[in-house]
Amino acid sequence: MPVGTQATVKAVPHGTLESLGAQIILANTYHLYLRPGHDSIRRMGGLHKFMSWPRALLTDSGGFQVFSLTALRKVTDDGVRFRSHLDGSSHSFTPEHSIDVQIALGADIAMAFDECTEYPADRRRAEESFRLTLDWAHRSLAHFRAHRHEVVWHESGVPPQEDGVPPVPPVWGLGRDDRTQSLFAIVQGGMFRDLRRQCAERLVEMDFDGYAIGGLSVGEPRELTLEMISEVLPLLPRDKPRYVMGVGYPDEIEQYTRMGVDMMDCVLPTRAARHALLFTSVGRLNIKNKQYSEDQSPPDPACRCLVCCRYSRAYLRHLVQSAEPLAATLNTIHNLAYYLGIMRRVRQDLAQL
Amino acid sequence: MPVGTQATVKAVPHGTLESLGAQIILANTYHLYLRPGHDSIRRMGGLHKFMSWPRALLTDSGGFQVFSLTALRKVTDDGVRFRSHLDGSSHSFTPEHSIDVQIALGADIAMAFDECTEYPADRRRAEESFRLTLDWAHRSLAHFRAHRHEVVWHESGVPPQEDGVPPVPPVWGLGRDDRTQSLFAIVQGGMFRDLRRQCAERLVEMDFDGYAIGGLSVGEPRELTLEMISEVLPLLPRDKPRYVMGVGYPDEIEQYTRMGVDMMDCVLPTRAARHALLFTSVGRLNIKNKQYSEDQSPPDPACRCLVCCRYSRAYLRHLVQSAEPLAATLNTIHNLAYYLGIMRRVRQDLAQL
Numbered sequence: 269m270p271v272g273t274q275a276t277v278k279a280v281p282h283g284t285l286e287s288l289g290a291q292i293i294l295a296n297t298y299h300l301y302l303r304p305g306h307d308s309i310r311r312m313g314g315l316h317k318f319m320s321w322p323r324a325l326l327t328d329s330g331g332f333q334v335f336s337l338t339a340l341r342k343v344t345d346d347g348v349r350f351r352s353h354l355d356g357s358s359h360s361f362t363p364e365h366s367i368d369v370q371i372a373l374g375a376d377i378a379m380a381f382d383e384c385t386e387y388p389a390d391r392r393r394a395e396e397s398f399r400l401t402l403d404w405a406h407r408s409l410a411h412f413r414a415h416r417h418e419v420v421w422h423e424s425g426v427p428p429q430e431d432g433v434p435p436v437p438p439v440w441g442l443g444r445d446d447r448t449q450s451l452f453a454i455v456q457g458g459m460f461r462d463l464r465r466q467c468a469e470r471l472v473e474m475d476f477d478g479y480a481i482g483g484l485s486v487g488e489p490r491e492l493t494l495e496m497i498s499e500v501l502p503l504l505p506r507d508k509p510r511y512v513m514g515v516g517y518p519d520e521i522e523q524y525t526r527m528g529v530d531m532m533d534c535v536l537p538t539r540a541a542r543h544a545l546l547f548t549s550v551g552r553l554n555i556k557n558k559q560y561s562e563d564q565s566p567p568d569p570a571c572r573c574l575v576c577c578r579y580s581r582a583y584l585r586h587l588v589q590s591a592e593p594l595a596a597t598l599n600t601i602h603n604l605a606y607y608l609g610i611m612r613r614v615r616q617d618l619a620q621l
Numbered sequence: 622m623p624v625g626t627q628a629t630v631k632a633v634p635h636g637t638l639e640s641l642g643a644q645i646i647l648a649n650t651y652h653l654y655l656r657p658g659h660d661s662i663r664r665m666g667g668l669h670k671f672m673s674w675p676r677a678l679l680t681d682s683g684g685f686q687v688f689s690l691t692a693l694r695k696v697t698d699d700g701v702r703f704r705s706h707l708d709g710s711s712h713s714f715t716p717e718h719s720i721d722v723q724i725a726l727g728a729d730i731a732m733a734f735d736e737c738t739e740y741p742a743d744r745r746r747a748e749e750s751f752r753l754t755l756d757w758a759h760r761s762l763a764h765f766r767a768h769r770h771e772v773v774w775h776e777s778g779v780p781p782q783e784d785g786v787p788p789v790p791p792v793w794g795l796g797r798d799d800r801t802q803s804l805f806a807i808v809q810g811g812m813f814r815d816l817r818r819q820c821a822e823r824l825v826e827m828d829f830d831g832y833a834i835g836g837l838s839v840g841e842p843r844e845l846t847l848e849m850i851s852e853v854l855p856l857l858p859r860d861k862p863r864y865v866m867g868v869g870y871p872d873e874i875e876q877y878t879r880m881g882v883d884m885m886d887c888v889l890p891t892r893a894a895r896h897a898l899l900f901t902s903v904g905r906l907n908i909k910n911k912q913y914s915e916d917q918s919p920p921d922p923a924c925r926c927l928v929c930c931r932y933s934r935a936y937l938r939h940l941v942q943s944a945e946p947l948a949a950t951l952n953t954i955h956n957l958a959y960y961l962g963i964m965r966r967v968r969q970d971l972a973q974l
Binding site: 275278308311317562574590592597598 | 627628631632633634635636637652656657661664915932933935939940943945946951
């Protein structure tokens with residue numbers, strides 16, 4: 269899932285995302301809650317209509333951003349109080365409030381409100397975070413079940429679409445058949461296998477529409493990421509989406525997909541692109557480097573994306589050096605094409621098994 | 622002509638420019654001379670190939686940027702010494718050097734090196750500028766005639782094209798038939814009708830491939846712009862392109878075209894877009910304004926561009942408010958569609974006369 273924090277995948281027009289084959293975008297509840305505001309988006313018919321994106325959307329719970337972006341956080345059993353990173357104003361998220369905001373946004377998939385365990389965290393801290401996450405998952409689910417019919421596109425059954433926009437590809441038939449949103453739970457537990465296992469088992473008992481593994485890619489060594497995924501994945505139902513949050517590098521997403529992970533999101537392809545880092549079949553290129561100044565070969569000789577078919581490394585380097593906005597656009601398009609290409613290839617491989 | 626200062630129309634991918642119907646782009650000699658350098662661009666096959674733009678290109682002479690962007694300029698009869706706005710390094714442009722740089726860049730149309738008269742300028746100053754411009758036009762033309770065959774695409778007859786790129790629409794058959802570039806002269810003379818007239822007559826005697834009226838839109842009242850164009854235009858050959866530099870607002874470009882002007886360039890549609898100003902059939906919109914925060918109508922209800930067909934005013938406002946790079950892209954696409962739409966309509970009207 270390309271990340272579209274503020275209801276836009278930075279620097280890329282929607283039509284280009286569609287032609288790249290992006291089926292679903294992740295948008296950030298915390299950012300959209302602050303600006304333009306979830307009530308405003310609801311009044312405008314929900315996030316699909318507001319941003320004019322007819323394909324699937326997922327909103328995170330806001331928890332991760334509250335923990336990573338805000339100052340003066342105060343966590344209680346009830347929820348989190350925090351100050352906005354935009355203007356310092358005071359706000360609070362509880363599980364119920366996060367769900368209300370996500371229902372107002374109206375993405376296809378909403379996420380239960382969790383507490384993301386930092387790394388490193390000792391046993392005591394991980395247990396506390398595990399306890400909160402389970403309690404908040406209960407409350408998220410109860411509130412979601414009581415209010416899920418309030419999503420603005422409940423009546424029509426699918427998120428509103430603009431005329432002339434291509435039909436929505438089904439994402440596992442989630443939400444749309446039920447004429448409402450889906451809710452996923454998030455497995456936490458720090459880097460403790462038994463806590464992870466317990467957390468997964470308890471969440472599965474609650475019967476969510478899908479399951480995510482959170483609190484990974486937060487600074488731990490990669491073997492530990494893999495160990496936690498290997499521990500948790502077999503405990504999650506095979507007939508429901510299994511989602512690893514916040515990963516990863518190209519080889520990681522391929523590895524996890526082959527292990528049975530269905531969904532991932534990461535800012536890496538888009539953020540790296542804005543810092544002139546391209547992922548290619550011949551390795552990572554820092555396209556800013558002087559060695560590319562007269563290199564007329566395509567960014568990735570094996571890639572057929574619109575950037576690699578038209579522009580040279582020398583031209584991309586010139587755009588970066590000149591601080592031209594087109595640099596971010598073209599670099600991002602290529603990186604997304606590369607990531608989505610990996611996923612397409614792996615899906616084909618898996619379909620042949 | 623959309624302005625593509627650094628070999629890119631800021632924030633817009635080339636394919637989008639093609640689908641908008643842009644036939645020709647203006648690139649700035651001064652900027653490309655400094656970065657990545659004209660020799661580098663020549664080694665890479667010229668500007669068309671470097672930036673992967675198969676349609677027509679025009680380069681200005683560098684004179685205007687030297688006068689507007691650089692510090693410590695020193696003008697002599699020979700040329701101009703100046704310091705780079707990038708790093709303060711010392712450079713000089715003479716008519717011969719400007720032509721050499723433009724031949725290295727290899728645009729379809731090059732411009733004679735001129736001295737742009739500032740506004741206001743008294744008679745004595747305008748006469749001096751007029752004298753220099755005529756002298757430099759002579760030298761530009763002589764040097765161009767001696768070296769025009771050195772353009773990198775001279776052998777092939779047309780600028781190099783990438784495979785699979787749509788064919789180049791002819792721009793008045795200029796350059797391409799001659800298998801080399803065209804050179805246009807620039808009429809100066811401040812706001813003095815007799816100087817303007819004399820300048821035009823002397824330049825026409827020299828027999829350039831086309832003629833531009835420069836030194837307008839430099840701060841003078843609009844009636845004066847119109848007066849100068851009205852004075853000069855009838856003196857320029859009807860069978861050669863007549864180009865007014867650096868204009869203008871939508872109603873201006875329509876007015877001048879109906880008077881017989883064939884070409885114009887202006888940063889207004891692109892620069893205004895980056896400052897959230899949209900030109901529409903219902904007037905200018907500052908899309909940042911709060912009044913648009915929940916306005917779900919298209920930016921311009923009469924426009925069929927890809928922005929107006931898909932996105933709402935509320936969404937564009939959100940992108941601007943959130944400092945998202947997509948704001949510049951979408952706003953620029955609409956403004957260019959609006960400007961190019963005016964030109965298309967006027968061309969159709971004129972074809973029916």
